[in-house]
Amino acid sequence: MTSLELTLANVLASIEQARAAGNSHVLNALLERKRAICEVLAAPEQSWLEAPVEASRHSPRPRQRGDAALVAV
Secondary structure, three states, rough: OOOHHHHHHHHHHHHHHHHHOOHHHHHHHHHOOOOOHHHHHHEEEEEOOOOOOOOOOOOOOOOOOOOOOOOOO
16 A cells, blocks of 8 residues: 555554544545545555547548448458
């Protein structure tokens, strides 16, 4: 696990403790911290897979065929 993932695990444990204690101020702060960590972990630079390459807008379009059916000989 990365240090960010370990931090998230600690925040999740603290969230459970804050819920059990009924401390809404701490709970709100921890939930905000959890959201921020999750956003960072979901960022493309954290991905193990390469981002898909977008198709160029200038790529040639396939020819459209009319209503004529192709007949195999």
